[in-house]
Amino acid sequence: MDLDGLLLSWYGREARDLPWRKTRDPYAILVSEVMLQQTQVERVIPRWLAWLERWPTPAALAAASAADVIRAWKGLGYNRRALNLHRAARVIAEHGWPDDLTVLPGVGDYTAAAIRSFAHGEAVLPVDTNVRRIQERTEHEFAPECGQALMDLGATVCLARIPRCGACPLAEVCPSRGRRYEPLRKQSRFEGSFRQRRAELLRLVADEPRPVGELDPEAVAALTRDGLVEQAAGLVRLPA
Secondary structure (H helix, E strand, C coil), X not given: CCHHHHHHHHHHHHCCCCHHHHCCCHHHHHHHHHHHCCCCHHHHHHHHHHHHHHCCCHHHHHCCCHHHHXXXXXXXXXXXXXXXXXXXXXXXXXXXXXXXXXXXXXXCHHHHHHHHHHCCCCCCCXXXXXXXXXXXXXXXXXXXXXXXXXXXXXXXXXXXXCCXXXXXXXXXXXXXXXXXXXXXXXXXXCCCCHHHHHHHHHHHHHHCCEEHHHCXXXXXXXXXXXXXXXXXXXXXXXXX
């Protein structure tokens, strides 16, 4: 059996039970892909379900205020993703889904390919970090239908630093079997960082507008540039 067949056979037994795999709704898949950027699957599952219960369509999300969207995103991190998702929903609600999905705010080549593949069944392989890692290690170009299987293999078996080759369905034919890899560059510490200062300020103004003089001026400036807060009458608040 070739690598594609070995992989798909393994996936048939070991596939993760993820709720967004049970839908072909491009909006639901867009929400999942945006939430999954730099956020663990376990954290995303309950938030994705709650989001779609509250805003089940692009039109429903488009009608929400930016402030409500930011509040609903609280805890997922990288809050600009929430604003981009909100802006994308407004484009879709007004004009429909574009042929070129990358014109939507926050949608790059990978996310566009994921929607095309997982929502519309197009023969395109979405290549994220996990997929690229497996392609490089196996020296194999996988077929489009292997997308979900590759993501699961990369997330659970073909890990970045110490792959679990003993559990890998491709190990017997993988030229990289048994290799270990240098640690990836770690993200800077959150504790005491500017990211933490931004997050704390956003948490404060999410509760109620605060006088600008009481707040971290650098964080205010950065969040204002990103469109996550606005200033009016000496107060800093979430966008109207």
